[in-house]
Amino acid sequence: MPPRKAPFRATAPRVILLAIAAVVVTLLFVPGINSMSPKEEPARIAVHRGEGFRRIVEKLHDAGVIRFRWPLLAAGALVPPLHKIKPGRYTISGNHSVFGLLWYLHSRPQDEVRVMIPNGVEQRKIARIIAANLDIDSTAFIAASRDPRLLASLGIKGESTEGYLFPGTYNFAWASTPKEVITFLTRRFRAFYSDSLKQEAKQAGLDEHQLLTLASIVEAETPLDEEKPVIASVYLNRLKKNMRLQADPTVQYAIPGESRPLHYKDLAIDSPYNTYRHAGLPPGPICNPGAASIRAVLSPANTGYLYFVATGQGGHAFATTLAEHARNVQRYRAARKEQQKNPGGGTP
Template sequence: MPPRKSPLRPTAPRVTLLAMVIAVAALLFVPGFNTMQPEEERAAITVHRGEGFRQIVEALHDAGIIRFRWPLLTAGALIPPLHKIKPGRYLLTGNHSTVSLLWHLHSHPQDEVRIMIPNGFEQRKIAAIIARNLDIDSTAFMAASRDPRLLASLGIEGKSTEGYLFPGTYNFAWGSTPKEVITFLTSRFRAFYSDSLKQEAAKAGFDENRLLTLASIVEAETPIDAEKPLIASVYLNRLKKKMRLQADPTVQYAIPGESRPLYYKDLAIDSPYNTYRNAGLPPGPICNPGEASIRAVLNPAKTDYLYFVANGQGGHTFATTLAGHARNVQIYRAVRKAQQTSASGSEL
């Protein structure tokens, strides 16, 4: 009679199955089995927008954060929400389990980047700032700034967001989309442009586009807040007298590429933004004005000034007549010549 098998001794297949279950459980749930062990170790991984789950797993493996790919792929298949990993820059410490690592990537807040948008920057320059700091391509940002559907959703009647990207210092998620950044910056303008300011604009005869257009010209003319109401008064006086604005910054905006010194031939450029050739305001803003420039248009200084020229000290000199303006131009040229002579002498 053959010996009876002990009920307490599992068969070989059962032992193998049990060992496999334990191994899989360890790889999925035990810290350090499939991830870097020492807690003091740190490794960085960047998840870009549009990357698939397998790409992220591959990046984790390439960075030495995980030993095997399949436990993460298995965990992702068993728990589908873990597939959703937000774009971001992650600094991972050791002693994660496979599941806790995926959960960390899934639930961890996105890192934020603090960005300053200066007063008076054109949207193409803002696009460059955003591209340097966030996971956004400047070309994609510019395309979004001209997207008719996005403009309609933001209540912008112009052809782009120029003028509506409100300057300031803000925190953005590194993985933000162009639409999210543009929507946020526009919302900052909407928050500033209160009902009382809208009423002031209506009394002055400005709709939103005209207000931002003139404010952008004021912004481009001077960085000095105390001078902005004077600059605004000049342009408002010229508009009332149906004089052409003859604003150099509008010509600069009409010229493609980076800013450069203007020549007399540039004043004849054929563009709706050339206020030397065209009467009235240009069709839209030429930059993104800050609060002081917008308020200056709504509350200009009470003057009869029709002209201004740089004074060589960072500000401007104003005049009510063309003859007075001509004298101020001569004074400015003399100051500039003296400055250039002084600079040449110091170089020697």
Template sequence: MLSDKSSAQKTLFAGLFLLLLSLCGIFFIPGLNTAGMPTRLVVHRGSGFMAIADTLRRNEAIKNRWQVVLTGRMIPGLHKIKPGRYSIPPGLSNFGLLRYLHTHHQDEVRITIPEGLEQREIARRMAGKLDMDSSRFMKAAKNAALLSKYRISAQSAEGYLFPGTYDFAWGSTPDEVAGFLISRFRLFYSDSLQRAAASKGLTETSLLTLASIVEAETPLDEEKPLVAGVYLNRLKKGMRLQADPTVQYALDGPPRHLYYKDLAIDSPYNTYRYGGLPPGPICNPGTASILAVLNPEETGFIYFVATGKGGHYFAETIAAHHENIRKYKAAKHASLP
């Protein structure tokens, strides 16, 4: 009896040992179940572990799905894989594959946000490069909790999405991207700039609003202090800003040629119809435009019109302004074939 019991125990231990050895082989032998060449994996937000295992099999990153599933279930935490794009090196073990996906940095995407884009244009740019759609980014830009976190009293992050070239993880959430861009503005808007704005009687919102109009009016950095000076002079005199870009913003669509009827549109953003600054920024201004408002050119100019060659003519009187308009029309006519 004792001999039979001892024999059964030895058989059980031997079986357990072989099972453990087999599991260790499945878990840890390099190249047992993975491709011998580099492969790629795309994990979209909301994808579960089983769906990820299916994708690995379809991509031929693995030979047998069940080995990866077993490894992920048996070793806690490995089945948690973040959304992203991954380049998988060859010859990993099942454990090594899941550990790589669990811990490895996702592919990053370099995105340039030029000065002067509206947040809806930034949303489209992000949707074209990252794993998100534009409507979700727009929702994030109006997220009350996110705005409160970054001390924004406006209804959206328009004006605060700081232009620049940045690297984003492909699987970033809209809240993460919007928060990052706002944080870039917060880093730029130092205590000294805040004091400069306060000394001119400008709130954060009014500064960004005026800077956004300057940004939309001219692409020339050297001209921005002059444009800022014109609008500040108009505000001091109680004149309407009459800024075409604010009308474009009120029309809520892609930029187009403005007609006289557009100047009558009933919107608080229509600075032909309403005095003072519009309710908020009309785009996301860059460094040069913000600094131009804080350091405007001190002139008597209250009018300006395009030269037809990329810049603007400036004038102090309506008579000089009309002469500049004549020069613009002449330049435009001369350029026609």
């Protein structure tokens, strides 16, 4: 009679395999096994575009979300789709299982950020606003705004998106790309620029680019909506008479760097944007105008004004003749002199 094999020897490999499987299942699926001790505050990590899976796991470890790295790396190897973690900011609270944590990171919608783009801001300043709120570098934003392929896809004739980034308050995904933000803002302008406005522009003899260019000058001249149709009338009257626009904001735009007070020598700067030297409109918009400035160009006030100057009190004084304009300039200088003597505005 042949000797019988010991039952333990026969079942030992199965027991070992079952034990290993139990450990793996516990590590991967049971909440809290690979988690650090619960914290009072949730952990927060940011996943930037282009970061690899190992780097994300490292961030989770550094933030105190996980105790060991290898269970997540093993789970990612077992289920490759879980490697695909969207860029974004993640707030992680409670004890997750390994698969639960990866699934949360894989499937969670991107968080949104509310961003306000003011009227009349140049695109380089918009780039800084976007960079301060979203995971976008301002240099990359400017590069995208000048990308010929993107400009062609958006139907923009100019050399950049200046003028087409429609001001407003919007929600953006924190991990948006420069192209996505630029496309969204341009489409907001397209949505505003209705067929009826297009017809008005056509009747005024302005194409889209010319309209935005003139509207951007109006925007840069005054923040007062009630003044904008009058400002627009001045520039349209000058264009009809073949007079140079002589708009200070266009000279300001031609000067590199941050805005500063203009000097007389600046008016001679050699730039196609210098409307003191060159007749007609500049090559393109000098900022991104809001709805009121665009409508002001399409529905200007009916005036004979050809000149205007600041009053020193927030508005402008308008004139039809050079002599009248000279008197307004004298009044402005007197007002400025008085302000300098009494900066507080009260009784000395």
